[in-house]
Amino acid sequence: MKLKILFSFFIISLSLYACNGNNSSSNNTTEEKPVVxxxxxxxxxxxxxxxxxKCAACHGNDxxxxxxxAANLRASRFDxxxxxxxxxxxxxAMPPFGSQLTKREIADISSYVLSLHK
Ligand code: HEC
Incomplete structure (x- = not known):
């Protein structure tokens, strides 16, 4: 009997914890700074x-x-x-990379290049 009560208390606190995790605006105490x-x-x-x-050799890391x-990718307004x-x-002068990279990789690189525009 005692175990059952303990167990339901455990479940309740778990669900409370889950709700709290989704609601970032409340209870943002000091110790939860994200590492990344x-x-x-x-x-x-x-x-x-x-x-x-693949690209930094000509364009540089940034x-x-x-x-x-090589075009300045920060100044570029390519979509x-x-x-x-x-x-x-x-x-x-820029070689094609279509045969060396997957579509996913190219999409990811594109996200990165777009982030340089900011
Ligand atoms: C061998 C050197 C070289 C490499 C490696 C290279 N590029 Fe380029 N890239 C260039 C040159 C040169 C241009 C300018 C082409 C032109 O317009 O004459 C250019 C242009 C671009 C442009 C067009 C920007 C604009 O506004 O015209 C984008 C986007 C780009 N490169 C992205 C990439 C990405 C992403 C990679 C890696 C997958 C890459 N490049 C690898 C040399 C390179």
């Missing part, structure tokens, strides 16, 4: 990793290096469709 910046979408982070491997006349097309097909 939770506002950065995961696609952008994955895209950045691939960007640094998109501004301009090696071999995601144009970025994906450029990665797939290349553009003048």
């Amino acid at each position: 910046n939770v506002k950065t979408p995961i696609a952008e982070i994955k895209g950045q990793v691939i960007f640094e491997q 998109g501004t290096a301009g090696i071999g006349n 995601s469709t144009s970025i994906v097309k450029t990665i797939n097909e290349g553009k003048r």
Whole structure:
């Protein structure tokens, strides 16, 4: 009997905890600082990793290096469709990457490149 009461108390506190977790505006006490910046979408982070491997040689890690006349990706106003097309097909001195990367990877890189525009 005692166990049953204890168990239901456990369930109630669990569900209270879950509700609290979804409601970020209330009870934001000091000790719950996120370790990573939770506002950065995961696609952008994955895209950045691939960007640094495949694209940074010309564009630099932050998109501004301009090696071999590579476009400054911070100044660029390409939308995601144009970025994906450029990665797939290349553009003048820029080689195409369509055969080396998956669609998912290209979409992730595109998110990262878009984040550089800010
Ligand atoms: C061999 C060097 C090189 C590499 C590697 C390279 N680029 Fe480029 N990229 C260029 C050059 C050069 C241009 C400018 C093309 C032009 O308009 O003449 C360019 C242009 C672009 C543009 C068009 C921007 C604009 O406003 O015109 C985008 C977007 C872009 N690159 C993204 C990427 C991404 C993403 C990668 C990695 C998958 C990548 N590039 C890898 C050289 C490179």
